[in-house]
Amino acid sequence: MPSDLFLRTANVIHRGLLKLSGGRVGSRLSDMPVLALTTTGRKSGKPRTVMLTSPVSDEGKLVVVASRGGDDRHPDWYLNLVADPQVEVQVVGEPARPMTARIATAEERAEMWPRVTAVHDGYAGYQARTDREIPLVILEPRA
Numbered sequence: 679m680p681s682d683l684f685l686r687t688a689n690v691i692h693r694g695l696l697k698l699s700g701g702r703v704g705s706r707l708s709d710m711p712v713l714a715l716t717t718t719g720r721k722s723g724k725p726r727t728v729m730l731t732s733p734v735s736d737e738g739k740l741v742v743v744a745s746r747g748g749d750d751r752h753p754d755w756y757l758n759l760v761a762d763p764q765v766e767v768q769v770v771g772e773p774a775r776p777m778t779a780r781i782a783t784a785e786e787r788a789e790m791w792p793r794v795t796a797v798h799d800g801y802a803g804y805q806a807r808t809d810r811e812i813p814l815v816i817l818e819p820r821a
Contacts, residue, residue: 748807
């Protein structure tokens, strides 16, 4: 499974490529839009930003997958938004916007998971690697 160092390094490199290219390189991965998700660190209280992809978007809502490459642990960003669901999201090329994160219900996940894996079948492989159910997180505009 990916180490914390690998994930942090990949995140820094991805943000650097986006910045250097003016968003022309790295704004889409596997045909999914890339977004920067900023959460509040559950221990530090500091803003933490991670680059993610969104395989599903509907009516202003974005869905992200807390896969951590099929690791048995949830990603830190997921644990942060469980502790504080008020997040900031910036889709590459768009302004940042405040959003609220929530975990998809069992019914929502059952409906969305086939859509997620249709866009990127790697998520099915990640799910096969772990005993934990990989959560889907719905990011909704704040009211």
